[in-house]
Structures are given as C-alpha cells and as structure tokens.
Amino acid sequence: MNPQIILLVFIVYTAAIFSISWFTSRNADNQSFFIGNKKSPWFVVAYGMIGASLSGVTFISVPGWVGTTHFNYFVIVFGYLVGYAVISTVLLPLYYKLNLVSIYTYLNTRFGRYSYKTGASFFLLSRVIGASFRMFLVISVLQYFVFDHYGIPFWFTVVLFMVLIQLYTMKGGIKTIVWTDTLQTTFMLLAVIISISLIMDKMDVSLGLMIQEVWNSDLSNVIVTDIDSTQNFVKLFFSGIFITIVMTGLDQDMMQKNLSCKNLKDAQKNMTSLSLILIPVNLIFLFLGAVLYIYSQKFNIQVPIITDHLFPTIAFEHLGLVAGIIFIIGLISAAYSSADSALTSLTTSVSIDILELDKKYANAENLLKRWRKRVHLVMAAIIIFVIVLFGLIDNKAIISQIFTFAGYTYGPLLGLFAFGLFTKYKVNDKLVPVVAIVSPIVSFFISHYSEAIFNGYQIGFELLIINGALTFIGLIFLKTKK
DSSP, rough: OOHHHHHHHHHHHHHHHHHOOOOOOOOOOOOHHHGGGOOHHHHHHHHHHHHHHHHHHHIIIHHHHHHHHHTTTHHHHHHHHHHHHHIIIIHHHHHHHOOOOOHHHHHHHHTTTHHHHHHHHHHHHHHHHHHHHHHHHHHHHHHHHTGGGTEEEEEHHHHHHHHHHHHHHHHTTTTHHHHHHHHHHHHHHHHHHHHHHHHHHHTTHHHHHHHHHHHHHHGGGOOOOOOTTTHHHHHHHHHHHHHHHIIIOOOHHHHHHHHHHHHSHHHHHHHHHHHHHHHHHHHHHHHHHHHHHHHHHTOOOOOSSSSGGGHHHHHTSSHOOOOOHOOOOOOHHHHHHHHHHHHHHHHIIIIIIOOHHHHHHHOOHHHHHHHHHHHHHHHHHHHHHHHHHHHHHHOOHHHHHHHHHHHHHHHHHHHHHHHHHOOOOOGGGGGHHHHHHHHHHHHHHHHHHHHHHHHOOOOOOHHHHHHHHHHHHHHHHHHHOO
C-alpha cells in the first residue's frame, strides 16, 4: 500500500476520534473524567465495551489461534456468560451500594488500608503490563507491515499513538471513552466482516458453502475431552467464568465504564447485553480464522511462523487495496481501544487509590484536575516505556511470559474480593500484602511442575482459580474475628 493512502486513513480516523472527544469533553469536570457524571446510556456502554473486550488480541491473535486450537476458545466464551451473570448480580450491586469511583475502595472498607493499597497496586501492575502488551501486539504488526517500509522507527510509532491517546482522553476521560469505544467497536467488526466477504469473493463461494466447509473441517472442533490437555472443555469453561469475573468485574478499567451508567439497573442491562452479544462476535472472529486457513490452503499460501501475522499477510498481500485499507482501519481501531480506557483507569486508580487526591483536594476542583492531568501524563509515559522495552526485548516468547505473569496478579484480587464477600471475618490487614505476593509465586511453581506433580496433568487457564484459592486460604490464616 502506498504511504499516502495509509497516512490519509490514519488522519481521517484520528480526526473522527478527536471530534468525538471535543464534543463529549465540553464542560467536563473531574466527575466526568472518573465516572462520566453517571450519565452514560447503558446501550452505548454495552456496545462500546465489545471493542474494549476484544482489543488487539482478539483482532490479531484469535484468528491465528484457529490453526492450532481450532474453535476451543468458544468454550471460554460460553464461560463468559456465567461470569457476567456473577458480575451483574453480585459485584455491581455492591459497587453501586457503596457509590464507588474506584472499586478497590471496597477493600479499604472491608479489610483496611494495606489490603486496599495491595489490591490497587496489583491492578496497576496487571493493567500496565496488559495494556502495554496489547498495544505492543497491534503496533508491532503495523510496524512490520507498514512503518518499517518507510524507515519510521518503532519508538516513534509508539510515542505517536500514545500522545494522541493521551490528548483525546485527558479532558473527558471515561465520558469520552464511552463514545469513542463505539466508533472503535464498529470499525473492528466491519473490518472482520468485510474481510470475510472479500475472501469468499476471491474463492468464489457463498456464505452458506463457506459455513459448510468450515463446519466439515477439523478447524471447527470445539470440544477437547482429554483431561490432561490445557484445552479440556471443562477447564476452559470454568476458566472463562473466572477470567470474566476478575478481568471485568474486578478490573477498574472495565468497571469504570459500568459505574458511569445512571443507576444499577442500567449497568445490569449493559452487562447482560454485552454477555449475549459477545457470543456471536467471538464466533465471527473464529470463523474468520478458519476462512483464512482454508484460503491459505487453497491458494498454497505459507502460514507465517508467527500466526498473528496471518490476517495482515493475507489482507495486505493477497486481497487487494480495499482489503488493505479495511484492515488498516480495523488495526488502528484496535490500537486505540487497547490503550485509551486503560490509560483512563490507571489515572483514576493512581489518583484515588494511591495518591488519594480526591480526599486531599475534596474542596479544590481545579487543584484536583491539575494533579489528575499530571498523573495522566505520567501513566502515558510509563506505558510508552514498557511498550518500547518490549520492542527492545524483541522476543515474543519472553514477552508472552511477562504478559502471563501479569495475569497471575489477578489471582490475589479474586481471593481478596471472594473472602470479603463470602465470609464475615476480618483479617490481620498488615499481613495481607505478604499473602498476595506469596500466592502468585506458589501458583507459578505449581503450574511449572504440574506435569511431574500431577502425573501428566497440564495446568492452563485454571491457574487463575488456583491462585485465587491460595490467596483465600492464606487470608483464612490471617482472620482475627467476625
């Protein structure tokens, strides 16, 4: 693709984002930034959260996974349904009852200051690494297929995206994100649907015939019954439940949008709608993956060693200009959605949970806004640093391990919230950080040596459940009184 076309697409899309930002951030105050003044329409939040839930990982990686794990991922998606039901019936009523801005404030109320700071710190670590990894994944694809050809260094691409994200989220915060997410969701979904249509047109097959071909192929296999496999359907289903609970219900990034709804009832409508919509949406991404592999086989296209490159390779090199433009728009949407809400939630958590600016400047709106903007700038710089560091490491295996380690930090959050919700005990608050640090370490060793310890059994996503259970057990030893 020629650089002028790419530049034009990038400018037009970015201009649309900034137009939304300008419109939504007029007369914005600190409450707009943190909770959207609790005026966000639930259906807009639900639709926008599709893109936030998918991000660059689903857009780039899920179609590539189909070659090795087939449609096994769909079992996790069904687990999401149960997870969202738990969030809607257990967590959201709690958050609205306590009128929370940061969900980790609950830990302060329930256990004490050390637990509160521990929960917030684990979120910050998880989200910085997680958001940086997702952003790195998308930008590295853009870099490899586009910017490297024009001599633009990786660090400049990272800085450019993050500066733009920082600018359009700084004033309106979550009030802006709720609406920009709708644009990003729309273009990501359109990119996938149009790409499928273009591939079928190249293959000269109808949708019905393509569905039949995918159904009859091994790629559509969903159920793995081998109990020792990491892809065992029971493991994946329960993993989907707990992944949703921790990475949505216990995650400030995702919950901040829900807390911007007018009331609990609207937030619950949002959660229910989102859970139902994500089933067909994820199925479309899996279907795209199967179509890409069938297309590659039919036209003798070598599948890249890095399966993340399968979708862009076919879009750029085999489907023509229109497909390339569509893919670029989808990828830019994924890049923005991977970091904008993360940056806002990180700013919120640092401002409220760590620095407690809302208490220090409770009666000084302008001072709070000034400090909040400083925190916003610092968090953007930290994300830039981590993404560039990933680029310098230049080893996908190591980076994936770092991302996996960040996932370990959600386990202590699961254990803390579960203990708070389902027991009436207090704990020795000062020792909670010790339990929260030890649990992921023990979980790592259990996972690493699981085949030797459990006679060939491989631990997969259920590691999150083990991690949370270890934290819960550790807190039992710290209990003091009812």
